[in-house]
Amino acid sequence: MSEALQVREQHRTTASAWGGGESPFAVPWAKLMMWLFLLSDAFTFAALLTGYAAMRITAGVWPGAGMKAADFFHVTTVVGPMTFILICSSATMAVAVGAARRGDHRTTVRFLALTVLGGLAFLGMQAYEWTGFIREGARLTGFVGELGGKIQPMFPATFFVITGFHGGHVTSGVIYLLVKTIQASRGRASAESVEITGLYWHFVDLVWVFIFTLLYLI
Amino acid sequence: MAEHHESVRDGAWYRTYVVTWFWLLVITGLEIATVFLGLPRLAVILLLVTLALMKAALIAAYFMHLRHERLNLIFTIAAPLILIVILFLGVARDALNVFFLRQ
Amino acid sequence: MAHVAHAEAQAGHELSFWRKYIFSQDHKVIGIQYALTSMFMAVLGGLLAMFIRLQLGWPGQSWPLLGRLFPSGMPDGQMNQAFYLASVTMHGTIMIFFVLTTLLTGGFGNFLIPLMIGARDMAFPFLNMLSYWLYPPAIIILLASFFVSGGAAGGGWTAYPPLSALPGAAPGSGLGQTLWLISLALLILAFLFGSLNYITTILQLRARGLSMMRLPLTIWGLFVTAILSLLAFPVLLAAAIMLLFDRIGGTSFFVPAGLLIGSVPVDHRGGNPLLWQHLFWFLGHPEVYVLILPPMGMISDILANNARKPIFGYRFMVGSIVAIAFLSFLVWGHHMYTSGMAPVLGTAFMTTTLVIAVPSAIKTFNWLATLWRAKIRFTSAMLFALGFLSLFVTGGLTGIVLAQPPVDIYFQDTFFVVAHFHFVMASAAIFASFAGTYYWFPKMFGRMMNERLGKWHFWLTFVGIYATFFPMHYAGFMGMMRRIYSPQIYAHLQGLQPLNVFVSIAAFVLFAAQFIFLYNFFRSLFRGPQAERNPWRATTLEWEAPSPPPHLNWGETLPTVQRWAYDYSPPDMAEDFQPQAAPAAVPTGRSREGRGDGGHAR
Numbered sequence: 001m002s003e004a005l006q007v008r009e010q011h012r013t014t015a016s017a018w019g020g021g022e023s024p025f026a027v028p029w030a031k032l033m034m035w036l037f038l039l040s041d042a043f044t045f046a047a048l049l050t051g052y053a054a055m056r057i058t059a060g061v062w063p064g065a066g067m068k069a070a071d072f073f074h075v076t077t078v079v080g081p082m083t084f085i086l087i088c089s090s091a092t093m094a095v096a097v098g099a100a101r102r103g104d105h106r107t108t109v110r111f112l113a114l115t116v117l118g119g120l121a122f123l124g125m126q127a128y129e130w131t132g133f134i135r136e137g138a139r140l141t142g143f144v145g146e147l148g149g150k151i152q153p154m155f156p157a158t159f160f161v162i163t164g165f166h167g168g169h170v171t172s173g174v175i176y177l178l179v180k181t182i183q184a185s186r187g188r189a190s191a192e193s194v195e196i197t198g199l200y201w202h203f204v205d206l207v208w209v210f211i212f213t214l215l216y217l218i
Numbered sequence: 219m220a221e222h223h224e225s226v227r228d229g230a231w232y233r234t235y236v237v238t239w240f241w242l243l244v245i246t247g248l249e250i251a252t253v254f255l256g257l258p259r260l261a262v263i264l265l266l267v268t269l270a271l272m273k274a275a276l277i278a279a280y281f282m283h284l285r286h287e288r289l290n291l292i293f294t295i296a297a298p299l300i301l302i303v304i305l306f307l308g309v310a311r312d313a314l315n316v317f318f319l320r321q
Numbered sequence: 322m323a324h325v326a327h328a329e330a331q332a333g334h335e336l337s338f339w340r341k342y343i344f345s346q347d348h349k350v351i352g353i354q355y356a357l358t359s360m361f362m363a364v365l366g367g368l369l370a371m372f373i374r375l376q377l378g379w380p381g382q383s384w385p386l387l388g389r390l391f392p393s394g395m396p397d398g399q400m401n402q403a404f405y406l407a408s409v410t411m412h413g414t415i416m417i418f419f420v421l422t423t424l425l426t427g428g429f430g431n432f433l434i435p436l437m438i439g440a441r442d443m444a445f446p447f448l449n450m451l452s453y454w455l456y457p458p459a460i461i462i463l464l465a466s467f468f469v470s471g472g473a474a475g476g477g478w479t480a481y482p483p484l485s486a487l488p489g490a491a492p493g494s495g496l497g498q499t500l501w502l503i504s505l506a507l508l509i510l511a512f513l514f515g516s517l518n519y520i521t522t523i524l525q526l527r528a529r530g531l532s533m534m535r536l537p538l539t540i541w542g543l544f545v546t547a548i549l550s551l552l553a554f555p556v557l558l559a560a561a562i563m564l565l566f567d568r569i570g571g572t573s574f575f576v577p578a579g580l581l582i583g584s585v586p587v588d589h590r591g592g593n594p595l596l597w598q599h600l601f602w603f604l605g606h607p608e609v610y611v612l613i614l615p616p617m618g619m620i621s622d623i624l625a626n627n628a629r630k631p632i633f634g635y636r637f638m639v640g641s642i643v644a645i646a647f648l649s650f651l652v653w654g655h656h657m658y659t660s661g662m663a664p665v666l667g668t669a670f671m672t673t674t675l676v677i678a679v680p681s682a683i684k685t686f687n688w689l690a691t692l693w694r695a696k697i698r699f700t701s702a703m704l705f706a707l708g709f710l711s712l713f714v715t716g717g718l719t720g721i722v723l724a725q726p727p728v729d730i731y732f733q734d735t736f737f738v739v740a741h742f743h744f745v746m747a748s749a750a751i752f753a754s755f756a757g758t759y760y761w762f763p764k765m766f767g768r769m770m771n772e773r774l775g776k777w778h779f780w781l782t783f784v785g786i787y788a789t790f791f792p793m794h795y796a797g798f799m800g801m802m803r804r805i806y807s808p809q810i811y812a813h814l815q816g817l818q819p820l821n822v823f824v825s826i827a828a829f830v831l832f833a834a835q836f837i838f839l840y841n842f843f844r845s846l847f848r849g850p851q852a853e854r855n856p857w858r859a860t861t862l863e864w865e866a867p868s869p870p871p872h873l874n875w876g877e878t879l880p881t882v883q884r885w886a887y888d889y890s891p892p893d894m895a896e897d898f899q900p901q902a903a904p905a906a907v908p909t910g911r912s913r914e915g916r917g918d919g920g921h922a923r
Contacts, residue, residue, distance in 0.1 A: 006905055010883060013532045017290070020439075020882060021529030025291040029444040029525045033517050035295055040513060040551045046302040047559035047600055050309050051574060054596045057313035058320070070253055083246050091239035094281045095232050102231070141571040141588065154591040157572035161563065195283075202281045206274050212246075213270040217253050218263055298552055301650050305556070308654060308666065309599045315663035316593055 034196045038203045041169075045207050048162050049214060055154040063155035064147070072136060073129060073216055082125045083212050089118025090205040093177075093198045100194040105187060108194060112181040115201065119174040126167055133159070159215060166204070166211055173204050238280040245273050336872075344454070346446035347872055351453045352432030353765060356758075358456060359424035360839075365464075366415035367832050372408045376400045378825030380807050394472065403492035405806045406475035407467070410493065413478030414501065417608070418508055419463070421750050423456060425615040426512070426550065429757055430519055430543045432765060436863035437540050439528025439880045439902070441873045444521040452514035459507040462500050471495035477804060479601055482575035482594045486567040489582045499568055502561050509554045509561075516554075519547035528862065528902075530882035534639070535901070537861045537886035538632065541639050542618025545646045546611050553607035553650070560600035567592070598660055602653035609746045610649040613713075614642055616753030617684060620706045622886070623760050624688055626859045627703035628695035629897050631887040634687040641680035648677040658726040659733040667726045674724035681717055685710070700857070701775025705756035708783050709749050716745025719794070734804075737797025743790045755782070755838065762845065763852030767869040770849060774841040778834060785831030792824050860900050861886050 013019040017026070025032060056062045063069055073079050096111035133156070137145035140160055142153030180197045183189040249269050252262055279285040284292055336345075345351060375384070381399065388398030395404060431449065435442050443449045466473040475493020476484040484490050485498050523544045527536075536544075563574040571588065575597045578590030625632040632638060654662060654670035688710055697703065719741040723729050732738060755778075762770045797803075801814050808814040808821070855864040862882070866874050880902040888899040 010530065010905065013535070014530050016532065017288075018532050019529070020527035020531035020535075023525045025288050025294070025524070027287065027291065029521050032291075032525060033445060033521045035291070036517050036520055036551060037513075039295060039298060040516075040555045042299070043302065043552055044555035044559045046305065047556040047603075048563070050302075050306050051559065051563055051596055051600065053306065054309050054313040054593055054599075055574065055591070057310055058316045058593045059591060060317050060321075068253075075250060075253065080246070080250050084243065087239060087242045087246065090242075090277065090281050091235050094235040094238075098232055098235065140566070141573075142591075152591055153573055153589075157566070157570075157574070161566055161572070165562070199282055202277055205281075206277045209270050209273045209277070213249060213266050217249055217266055298548075301552060304651060305599075305603055308603075309596065312595055312599065312663050312666055313593060315666075316595060316661075319661075 028192055031192065031196055031199070034199050038199065041203065042207075045162075045165070045210070048165060049210065052158040052162060052214065055152075055158055059152045059154065062152055064151040067151070069155070069218070070216060072133060072138075074132065075216055078125055078129055078132075079212065079216050082122055082129070083208065085118050085121050085125070086205050086208050089115045089122070090202050092118065093201045097191075097195045097198040100184070100189070100191040103191070105184065108189075109181060109185045112177060112184055112194070116174055116177045116181060119170055119177065119201075123167065123170055123174070126163065126170075130160075130163075162211060162215060166207055169204050169207070173201050176200060234280055238276055242273055242276055245269050245276075344450060346442070346450045348431050348435050348443050348446065348449060349765070349870060349874075351449050352428050352430070354453050355423055355427030355431060355456070356429075358460070359420050359428055360842075362415055362419045362423075362460065364835075364839075366412055366420055367835065369408045369412040369415065371829065371832055372400065373405070373412060374825040374828040376405050376408075376806065377808065378822045380809050402806045403472050403475055406491075406804065407473040407493050407497070409804050410474050410477050410501075411463075411467075414463070414474075414505075416747060417478060417612070418505065419456075419460060421612045421747070421754070422512065422608070423508075424754055425612065425750065426515060426519070426543065426546055427453065427456070429539075429615060429619065429754075429761070430515065430547070433539060433761070433863060434519055434522055434543060435526070436764070436866060436870060436874060437537055437861055438523060438526060438531055439862045439865075439875070439882065440522060440526035441875060441879070443518045444526060445518055448514050449518050452511045452518070455507050455511035455514070459504045459511065462504040462507065466497040466500035466504075469496040469500065471497055474498040474501040479605065480564070480597075481601075482564065482567065482592075482597050483577075483580055486564060486575045486594075486597075487580070487582060487587060487589070488568060499565070502565055502568075506558060506561050509558050512550045512554050516547040516551040519543060520551065523547075528880050528882050531862075531901070534636070535882060535885045537618070538621035538635075538638055538642070539615070539618040539861075541642050542614040542616070542621075545642050546614045549607040549611050549614070549646055549649065553604040553611075556600055557604035560597060560604075563600075564597065595657070595660055595662060598657050598662075599653065602656045603650070605656065606653045607646075607649045609742070610645060612746055612750045614646065616709060616750050616757075617642065619753050619757045619760075620709050621688070621691075622859075622861065623702050623706040623756050624691050625887050625889060626760075626857055627698045627700055627706070628692050629698070629889045630691055630695045631889055632687070633690035633693075634683075635885065635887065637683055638687055641683045644680040645677060648673060648680070652677060655724055655729070658729045664726075671724055671726055675721065678717070678721055678724075681713075685714060685717070700759065701770070701772055701779060702756045702760035702857075704776065704779040704783075705752050705759065708779065709752040709756060711783075712744050712749040712752055712786065715791075716741055716743070716749060720745055732797060734802055735797035736793040736801045736803055739803045740790045740793035740797060743793070744786075748786045748790065752782075755779075758842070760857065761863075762842075763856050764863055764866075764868050764870070766846055766849075767852050767867075768845050768849030769852050769856065770845040771841050774837055778837045778841065781834035781837065782831065785827055785834055788827035789824055789831050792820050796820060796824075855900075858896075858898050860888050860898050862901055865900060865902050 014021070017024045023029070023032070063072070092111045092114040096108050096115060099107035099111060137143045137147050138156035138159070140157055142148070143151040143156060176197055180189055180194060184194065249266060252265050252269070257265070284295065342350060383398040384395065385398040388395045391404070394401065431443070471492040471494070473493060474480065474485070474497045475491055476498060480498070480501065484494055488495050488498070523540060566572045567574050567576060567589070573589035573592035575594050576587065576589035576592040577594060580587045580589065621632050621638060651673040652670055654666050655674045658667050719737070723732055723738065723741055759770055759775055762768070796817055799813065799817055801808055801817055809818065852868045854868055857864070862880055865880055882901050883903060883905050884899065884901055886901055890897045891899050
């Protein structure tokens with residue numbers, strides 16, 4: 001009887017998703033690894049944003065008496081459209097992944113290229129935003145010029161560090177996507193690898209959701 | 219593999235993405251509108267954070283296909299995020315204390 | 322699976338020397354590389370500790386010979402303050418990040434994970450190689466900081482701002498601190514790559530039949546550690562980025578307004594130095610569990626093996642590892658009771674800290690229950706495992722004392738704290754590493770270590786540790802500050818001088834005893850008797866492979882696991898252990914029920 005129990009137990013173990021010999025999540029290891037990396041990267045951004053929150057709460061008035069963060073940026077004309085473009089590039093990426101899964105190489109390459117364009121447009125607009133902000137007197141160490149004494153010095157610093165860190169992610173994402181586009185156009189990108197690229201790109205978009213909300217709007 | 223996901227109408231496979239994309243844009247519009255509505259400060263913050271979380275959930279669920287993964291992967295990814303909330307609460311509470319001390 | 326494809330691609334041809342031993346993608350070679358590099362760093366870190374003890378034992382004494390070796394740090398043989406503070410900082414940094422973390426997760430983790438789960442290699446061998454090769458550059462940058470102007474960082478291993486944020490604040494706050502940050506950032510990347518690999522490997526590449534609840538506790542410890550690193554190190558990375566911006570870019574994340582350096586006001590304003598402490602300890606506390614969870618796992622396996630009994634309460638052991646890991650994220654504030662943190666947070670953190678004692682106690686009692694009425698084999702590995710238990714309890718008890726804010730306000734930054742964490746974390750983790758080395762050495766190198774020397778090493782180390790660190794409790798009671806350069810300038814500390822001399826001599830003996838180990842290690846490497854496949858008669862999978870295991874570990878077929886990892890002394894069997902992969906034997910006579918925990922914990 002105990003022998004039968006043992007055999008049954010062994011069967012139950014090997015039949016379970018967690019019983020070894022296969023992925024408990026039914027995903028390839030590279031995809032799981034990308035998910036884990038994104039999870040850890042989320043903590044990096046979370047710590048930066050927590051630092052920003054701490055600066056802001058400590059300061060009390062932010063960015064200065066009677067002012068709103070939104071006053072310093074072109075929320076409706078540049079930042080809004082930037083967000084729009086990043087969402088669109090995420091959507092095109094999703095389509096590219098879908099097409100790659102279906103084995104439709106032409107659509108994959110086309111939509112990957114569109115995603116790259118979206119990323120580049122986002123970077124260009126971010127550069128424009130930075131230029132405008134710097135012209136208003138923002139420096140890494142605080143505001144210069146007439147607004148100098150009235151604005152919290154950490155307002156521009158948190159802005160540059162956090163959007164800069166995100167911009168770095170977008171830039172590496174664009175390079176990653178370019179490589180993937182070239183591979184796909186030569187038929188050398190597997191559907192799985194396109195999907196993993198997609199995960200990274202969507203994550204960049206997802207982080208932007210919070211940066212957009214917390215840095216520009218609130 | 220491709221044939222598995224083929225639906226009746228050709229092109230229907232990317233409908234989810236279009237719908238997600240549409241809602242993301244709607245929420246973004248709502249977010250920008252919130253800022254200019256002149257609501258009380260606390261309401262603006264709560265509203266904006268809720269909307270941002272909704273957007274994040276949409277991206278993760280549909281663009282990143284998390285909804286179509288096994289439940290155990292969803293939990294594996296989502297559960298650690300609670301630690302971010304804890305980090306934020308601890309730091310924010312203390313920052314508030316510093317703010318009061320400096321008044 | 323891609324992993325297997327890689328395996329097949331590599332099996333065909335002989336690898337060149339460089340690919341085989343230097344830029345190797347074999348997890349065993351990487352593990353050994355990590356271990357040897359960590360051993361080198363351990364000697365360095367130990368040497369720095371000797372400098373600290375030299376100064377504390379005989380403050381102001383001149384050592385002409387050392388003066389010639391370190392002309393800038395010890396002019397005329399007298400240690401100057403900056404060199405002392407740099408030694409304290411670097412001792413902590415090196416021992417915590419560059420020795421224990423790398424040795425336990427990089428060394429033991431890399432070597433053991435694929436072997437113990439029955440995989441051919443890590444999920445992503447290339448990333449694994451990259452992880453190791455970020456480590457030497459980090460070391461070079463860290464050590465280079467000793468030779469820049471102002472010397473190495475002197476702000477303590479926790480690098481609290483504003484000392485670490487303002488380059489002019491102290492001699493060690495200059496370029497040395499910047500290099501410290503860069504070196505740490507590189508090492509964080511290495512840990513990140515490692516953790517990604519470990520988690521993925523353990524989840525995805527377990528052999529058939531090796532369910533999570535059949536894993537040896539070593540793997541559980543390493544697995545949960547990898548999760549901790551994955552989630553906690555990014556927070557330090559973000560904090561390091563902000564601190565670098567404060568130092569180089571002139572921002573003020575961590576620098577408040579109104580600071581003076583040499584009566585010159587600094588430009589920074591608007592920052593909050595407590596933010597660094599929060600972010601640092603959000604990593605820092607999980608980090609000490611990164612150092613203690615793998616030892617807990619390794620100790621469990623070594624205890625069960627040498628007691629020839631199943632580990633007591635396997636499920637509770639796993640549960641307490643997970644509980645400790647989760648709680649470790651909720652207790653960071655207990656390092657900040659005296660920092661001016663909001664008092665209400667102090668109470669909250671006290672509660673969570675006291676709660677963490679529960680899973681730790683569960684583990685301790687389970688280890689004791691495992692030993693209960695066992696026929697213990699006192700091998701060197703087992704002695705160090707028992708030593709771990711002793712040190713962990715001694716240090717853990719003072720942890721409960723320190724968890725309470727009113728008590729901690731008195732003890733904060735005294736030698737009591739130094740004694741506490743050197744027992745519970747540092748020595749305990751070192752003991753587990755020794756236990757692991759004596760235990761797995763045959764598998765790593767195919768030779769046995771000398772048991773006689775091992776026992777000498779154990780007794781000298783064990784007595785040395787207690788003689789060094791136990792009196793520190795008393796020094797702390799008397800109010801001796803932990804990073805103080807010249808205790809004799811305070812009247813209330815002058816009476817402690819004989820004690821400090823005793824501690825210093827004990828520390829020198831302790832350090833010297835480690836050369837027995839080094840001699841034993843390197844001699845056994847070349848001259849030790851050949852090890853058989855399973856010298857300790859252990860159940861876990863790594864002992865199924867030859868000693869040392871060949872490239873790709875297993876022959877044609879991967880092992881299939883039949884049972885949990887602790888089938889020691891099963892009833893009615895000829896052997897007193899049953900390997901995990903042994904085909905199911907039909908037990909005769911008595912039923913296998915009623916075997917206590919072993920019956921269902923599989």
